[in-house]
Amino acid sequence: MKTLHDNLFRSLNPEQLALYERLFETVTNKEGGLYFLYGPGGTVKTFLYNTILTKLRSEKMIVLAVASSGIASLLLLEGRTAHNRFVIPLELMENSTCGIKQKTHLAALMHEARLIIWDKAPMTQRYAFEALDKTLRDILGSKKEANRTKLFAGMPILIGGDFRQILPVIPKGKRQEVVNACINRSELWKFCHLHTLSRIMRVNEYTLSGQIDSRKCAFNKWVLDVGDGNVPASSKEGDDEPSWIKIPEEFIxxxxxxxxxxxxxxxxxxxxxxxxxxxxxxxxxxxxxxxxxxxxxxxxxxxxxxxxxxTFKSSDEICKGYTDCIEQQQSYPVEYLTSSIFRVCLLTN
Known part of the structure; x- marks a missing residue:
C-alpha cells in the first residue's frame, strides 16, 4: 500500500497537493469538517481520492470510500456505493435516517473510521447527506455526548463531483425541484470548505517539451463553456428550450x-x-x-x-446439463462468473 501511495503521490499537481495536505492534517489531528472537491471532468479527482486512501490506510487508519453510482465506486480502492455502505433509504425524505443500528458491526465500523470519502456527490439528493449527518451524531454520540452537537459527529467528510454533470434524479421533477434537491441547497453546505481543481489532466495542455499547446487549451476551455452554458444554443421544433450547439470546425x-x-x-x-x-x-x-x-x-x-x-471465451451461466445445476447456480452467481477472480481461476486450471 505504501509503495502504491508513493507512486501516486509523485504525480500530484499543486492544487491536488494542497487538499491532500489539508485532509491529512485534519485526520491526524482528529478534526472534523465537511470538504467539497469541485472540478470538471478530467481534473482526476478520483486519482486524488485514491492517493489519500493509500496514505491513510498505509498508516493503519480506516477510511470509508463510497460513491453515488456503482461504476464510480469501482474506481475507488475498496469502494462501495453510498447507499450500500450507509444503508441509506431508497425513498428519501427530510426526516430520513440511515439504517445503521447501535451495537452492530457497521456501527462499530463508524466508530473506528477516520475519514469518509464520497465521490459523485452532486448525483445524490441532499436528504442522503442529512440522513448520514443525523445517523453519525446518534451513533458516535452514544460514546461521546459532545459529538451530538458536531457536524457529522466530528467525522471529517470529503465529498466531490462536478455540478455540470448528472444531478439528482427527481421523477417528473421540474428544473427547480432538481436544483433544490442538490447538496448545495442543504443547510450543511454553509459549513462546507470548497476546494477547486482547474487543471485538466485528461487532455494535457502541455507538449512533451513543456510548452503550452494552445489548441488543447482552446478545446478544454470550450468543453467547460459548454458545461457552464456559455456556448450559444439553438432549438428545433418541439423542443422546450434551446439544447443544440454547434461544434467548432477545428475540433472535428x-x-x-x-x-x-x-x-x-x-x-x-x-x-x-x-x-x-x-x-x-x-x-x-x-x-x-x-x-x-x-x-x-x-x-x-x-x-x-x-x-x-x-480467442478467450467466457460464460456467465452454469451449464444446465448438470444434474446439480440449481445448487451450482446458488454457489456461483453471475457476479462471480463475470469477475476477474473467476477468469484467473480458469487460466490457472
Missing part, C-alpha cells in the same frame, strides 16, 4: 473516404509501429455512444493488429 475530424479509418488514424497514428507500447495505448481512446459504431471500430482495429490471433 475532417471527413475522409472511410470515416472510421480517418478517426482511427487520427487517434492512433503509427499504430502498426506502436501497438505493443502500453503508454501509447493507455493515453488514447475512441468513445462512441452506439454499439454498432463501437463494433465497427473494433473490427477495423483488429484488422490492423499484427501477430497471432487468440
Amino acid at each position: 475530424v475532417k471527413n475522409g473516404i472511410n470515416p472510421i479509418e480517418t478517426i482511427v488514424d487520427t487517434i492512433f497514428p503509427e499504430f502498426h509501429l506502436r501497438q505493443d507500447d502500453e503508454d501509447y495505448l493507455r493515453e488514447r481512446a475512441i468513445l462512441t455512444p452506439g454499439n454498432d459504431d463501437a463494433d465497427a471500430i473494433n473490427k477495423h482495429m483488429f484488422k490492423k493488429l499484427q501477430g497471432e490471433t487468440m
Whole structure:
C-alpha cells in the first residue's frame, strides 16, 4: 500500500497537493469538517481520492470510500456505493435516517473510521447527506455526548463531483425541484470548505517539451463553456428550450473516404509501429455512444493488429446439463462468473 501511495503521490499537481495536505492534517489531528472537491471532468479527482486512501490506510487508519453510482465506486480502492455502505433509504425524505443500528458491526465500523470519502456527490439528493449527518451524531454520540452537537459527529467528510454533470434524479421533477434537491441547497453546505481543481489532466495542455499547446487549451476551455452554458444554443421544433450547439470546425475530424479509418488514424497514428507500447495505448481512446459504431471500430482495429490471433471465451451461466445445476447456480452467481477472480481461476486450471 505504501509503495502504491508513493507512486501516486509523485504525480500530484499543486492544487491536488494542497487538499491532500489539508485532509491529512485534519485526520491526524482528529478534526472534523465537511470538504467539497469541485472540478470538471478530467481534473482526476478520483486519482486524488485514491492517493489519500493509500496514505491513510498505509498508516493503519480506516477510511470509508463510497460513491453515488456503482461504476464510480469501482474506481475507488475498496469502494462501495453510498447507499450500500450507509444503508441509506431508497425513498428519501427530510426526516430520513440511515439504517445503521447501535451495537452492530457497521456501527462499530463508524466508530473506528477516520475519514469518509464520497465521490459523485452532486448525483445524490441532499436528504442522503442529512440522513448520514443525523445517523453519525446518534451513533458516535452514544460514546461521546459532545459529538451530538458536531457536524457529522466530528467525522471529517470529503465529498466531490462536478455540478455540470448528472444531478439528482427527481421523477417528473421540474428544473427547480432538481436544483433544490442538490447538496448545495442543504443547510450543511454553509459549513462546507470548497476546494477547486482547474487543471485538466485528461487532455494535457502541455507538449512533451513543456510548452503550452494552445489548441488543447482552446478545446478544454470550450468543453467547460459548454458545461457552464456559455456556448450559444439553438432549438428545433418541439423542443422546450434551446439544447443544440454547434461544434467548432477545428475540433472535428475532417471527413475522409472511410470515416472510421480517418478517426482511427487520427487517434492512433503509427499504430502498426506502436501497438505493443502500453503508454501509447493507455493515453488514447475512441468513445462512441452506439454499439454498432463501437463494433465497427473494433473490427477495423483488429484488422490492423499484427501477430497471432487468440480467442478467450467466457460464460456467465452454469451449464444446465448438470444434474446439480440449481445448487451450482446458488454457489456461483453471475457476479462471480463475470469477475476477474473467476477468469484467473480458469487460466490457472
